[in-house]
Amino acid sequence: MKTWIEIDGKMTDLESLLSVGRRIVTLGRYSEEAYNVVAMEDERMDVFQCQFVRNGEGWKVQNGQWRTDCPKGIRSRLQHACSMCMGRCVNVRPARPTYDWRMPEKATLVNGVEILSEEGVDLKDGDMIEAGSTRLKVAVTE
Numbered sequence: 001m002k003t004w005i006e007i008d009g010k011m012t013d014l015e016s017l018l019s020v021g022r023r024i025v026t027l028g029r030y031s032e033e034a035y036n037v038v039a040m041e042d043e044r045m046d047v048f049q050c051q052f053v054r055n056g057e058g059w060k061v062q063n064g065q066w067r068t069d070c071p072k073g074i075r076s077r078l079q080h081a082c083s084m085c086m087g088r089c090v091n092v093r094p095a096r097p098t099y100d101w102r103m104p105e106k107a108t109l110v111n112g113v114e115i116l117s118e119e120g121v122d123l124k125d126g127d128m129i130e131a132g133s134t135r136l137k138v139a140v141t142e
Contacts, residue, residue: 003059003123005052006137007038014052014059023054026065027131028104034067045132046104050115055122058140061110061129062120064103106132 004011017025017037028049030039036047048065107114109130110121127138 001057002141004139004141005129006139011139018054024066025052027051028065029132040132040134042132042134044106045134046106048102049104049131050108050129052123053120058122060120060122061108061115062118063108063115064101064118066099067102104131 003014005014006012014025019037025038026036026048027038027040028034028036028047029043029045030036030041031047034047048067049063051062051065052059053062101118109115110123111128112130115121123138123140125138125140129136129138
């Protein structure tokens with residue numbers, strides 16, 4: 001099964017957004033402080049709005065994101081090594097990262113219903129995701 005989301009009028013396969021060895025696609029407002037796989041120019045969206053997680057054959061969406069802080073005060077990139085210390089920081093090394101769950105100021109909604117738990121919501125064909133003032137349509141194909 002493939003799960004697609006409509007971003008700026010274009011359907012994108014979530015699988016195509018994954019970095020090698022990862023199973024999370026982050027979505028949030030564009031910011032110099034944080035790296036999001038899908039960065040939106042939406043002032044009502046939080047920087048750490050939500051994440052899409054591979055869930056067996058399909059995908060689920062979670063309200064918030066797992067993130068780590070650099071000792072220098074720079075929020076490191078979950079998907080890629082931080083360039084500020086050339087990857088030598090203990091918080092970005094895959095062996096011992098320290099992550100915290102970051103909740104957005106405004107909730108992520110699926111079909112108008114707020115995602116309440118960290119477990120998230122399994123995505124189905126036709127679902128509508130609302131994050132800030134952005135609406136994303138989900139399509140699932142066999």
